[in-house]
Amino acid sequence: MxxxxxxxxxxxxxxxxxxxxxxxxxxxxxxxxxxxxxxxxxxxxxxxxxxxxxxxxxxxxxxxxxxxxxxxxxxxxxxxxxxxxxxxxxxxxxxxxxxxxxxxxxxxxxxxxxxxxxxxxxxxxxxxxxxxxxxxxxxxxxxxxxxxxxxxxxxxxxxxxxxxxxxxxxxxxxxxxxxxxxxxLLFLAVQRLLVVPIRRVVRHMALYAEAPEDARRVIAPTSTVVELRDAEEALQSLQTQMTGALRQKERLAQLGSAVAKISHDLRNILTTAQLFADRMERSADPAVARIAPKLVGSITRAVSLCESTLAFGKAEEPPPRLSRFALRPLIDEVIEAEALDERPGVTCLVDVPMGMVLRADTEQLYRILANLMRNAMQALEATGKDGVIEVSGGESDTEWWIKVGDTGPGLPPRAREHLFTAFQGGARKGGSGLGLAIAFELVRGHGGRLELLRSDEAGTEFIIHFPKVDGLDAMVA
Incomplete structure (x- = not known):
């Protein structure tokens, strides 16, 4: 033996x-x-x-x-x-x-x-x-x-x-x-110059794997050999990014838990408010009767959003419920709900054919447009100058497209690098970047694409592509 x-x-x-x-x-x-x-x-x-x-x-x-x-x-x-x-x-x-x-x-x-x-x-x-x-x-x-x-x-x-x-x-x-x-002699030289530094890197990798969230375990490059130094620096960069990603993931998990709890309670509160809004619809006052349906619609969307948040927290995000509807009335509804035409110095231009009909989820498209137009309005308000928000739409043989643009100052470079990433793509100070991340996910759920068409001193413009026969449309048709 x-x-x-x-x-x-x-x-x-x-x-x-x-x-x-x-x-x-x-x-x-x-x-x-x-x-x-x-x-x-x-x-x-x-x-x-x-x-x-x-x-x-x-x-x-x-x-x-x-x-x-x-x-x-x-x-x-x-x-x-x-x-x-x-x-x-x-x-x-x-x-x-x-x-x-x-x-x-x-x-x-x-x-x-x-x-x-x-x-x-x-x-x-x-x-x-x-x-x-x-x-x-x-x-x-x-x-x-x-x-x-x-x-x-x-x-x-x-x-x-x-x-x-x-x-x-x-x-x-x-x-x-x-x-x-x-x-x-060569064996001792290799041991000193290569094997010992490689073993050090391996030990650091094993030590880091035990607790990757601990930033103290990130390797510090010390090798004098150029190739090993490059490997250590690459490993340091990878470990630093992974530690940051794990911390962000932990924070997002905690935030998701908190949002789920808040959404649960908020849904109950909004359900009660919805009951009162239903009673307001039966009011004899003409002004109240005119405003009540919009209030009911807003509360209904808020309840739906809370339910969607709870479903997302359970990783059970439902697919979009597709239906055919006219695009122009939905855009007008978003403008009215966000009060964009009432903002001082902000002009809304809509270039969408009245008869244009597309197939999508009404509620999800409403949220997509609301997020994009709200971001455009915030970009204009940040400049303190008059500006224009323009929404246009059209279609081809294979897709529908919607453009949302503004005459704001454009997106900063950091926002463009992580444009559709939550908590990293915020275009303004204090912004979370959730709006674009949510819009991106909802468009992708339709089998479409949300892209940044341009962003410079003349303004920013996004374009939404919805396929006619690909993705979900092909399965539903």
Whole structure:
């Protein structure tokens, strides 16, 4: 069991960033050492052969200096010192066998170092390493110090191969040592520069996930690595936005609970007021009889709004009840109810054909127009100057459209960024932005679109699109 656990820990280590980086470092360093090893072993073989030629030349010169008067033992010692079988020196176009001893094997190959290219040297070195049989080879080269035109030696391959193996082993051991040291240094550097900061980010993410509403748990960027710094700053921005969104959500939940309670009690109060308004309709006074229906209509809308608020709090917002009706009388009713034509300095212009009929929810469209026209009136009043509120409408083959515009100062940039978001799209100081958010949701419930057509120094204009055959109309038709 302990062996299995140790194996799992080892395999788990190499699944980490540090483990994989350590493994890759060792592999790449060893690969680099192998690429260095092959040329270096070829260079070692060339140097070994050149050294044999030089020693053989020295031995031949010693023999020439004594006019060949040396003993057989001395000749044998000279050849053994040069590690060759025989030496042939070309001088004055004459081939002279200077030193000689019995050759135990037939000459298997001849190597001319005068014409050897790097590729040939690499090939010949690998052949020597692979061939394990004792052989004899002939080597040709240029004598040093212009002692002749050519020197030729016959030598065994076993001492050469043994020397190459010992040299290669030293290279491999040194390469392994360099790999381990390099990998260790890079491992520590990666741990310090990457792994530790990444683990810090992960710890912050886990800590923040435990209580995302706590602003103290938002990460503070500290990394000096540019990429990690960017990641920390992006995470900080995300956490800050999420914390703000959660706080706003909590406030909205509390506000929704309070509104639901208020709407419940207000509905009861308005129901009582509706009973009194019904009695006023039966009054003999002409003025009271004329005003009573409007009062009843206003109270009915207020009761309906309270009931809709309660339904929204339960996430049970009913779909619009579609019917066909004339648009112009509804607009006139909104203007009269909001007393827009009675505001000093405010002029209402309506450009809607009297016979224009559309299909929508009457009460919801009333609320949409009331919110848009009320916002337009507030924008004009904020300027303290005379202005115009214009409502126009029309239709095409695929949709009905309604425009509501004003000659106010236009929307500020912040309001345009969060135009249809509750509590963020308020165009005036102290405004909640609920009007546009409600209008947007109601239009979308019809399968339509509410868009900002323009907003500049000349004023603001919204447009409502109601589809004729798409969305809810297509299902009802």
């Amino acid at each position: 302990m062996g299995v656990g140790l194996k799992e820990r080892r395999s788990g280590f190499f699944r980490t960033l540090s483990g994989r980086f350590l493994l890759l470092t060792v592999v790449f360093v060893m690969l680099a050492e192998v690429l260095i090893f092959v040329p270096s072993i070829a260079r070692f073989r060339e140097d070994y052969l050149l050294l044999r030629l030089e020693k053989a030349q020295i031995a031949s010169l010693a023999l020439l200096a004594t006019d060949g008067m040396i003993s057989a033992e001395l000749e044998k010692e000279l050849l053994a010192n040069a590690d060759v079988y025989n030496v042939v020196l070309w001088r004055d176009q004459i081939r002279q066998l200077i030193l000689s001893s019995p050759v135990t094997n037939d000459v298997s190959a001849t190597y001319d170092l005068r014409r050897a290219t790097p590729l040939i040297l690499l090939r010949d070195a690998l052949v020597v390493l692979v061939d394990t049989q004792p052989r004899a080879i002939r080597v040709l080269g240029n004598p040093v110090q212009d002692a002749g035109s050519l020197i030729e030696v016959t030598m065994p391959t076993q001492p050469l191969r043994q020397a190459m193996l010992e040299y290669g082993l030293r290279i491999l051991v040194l390469s392994a040592l360099i790999s381990v040291v390099t990998a260790a």
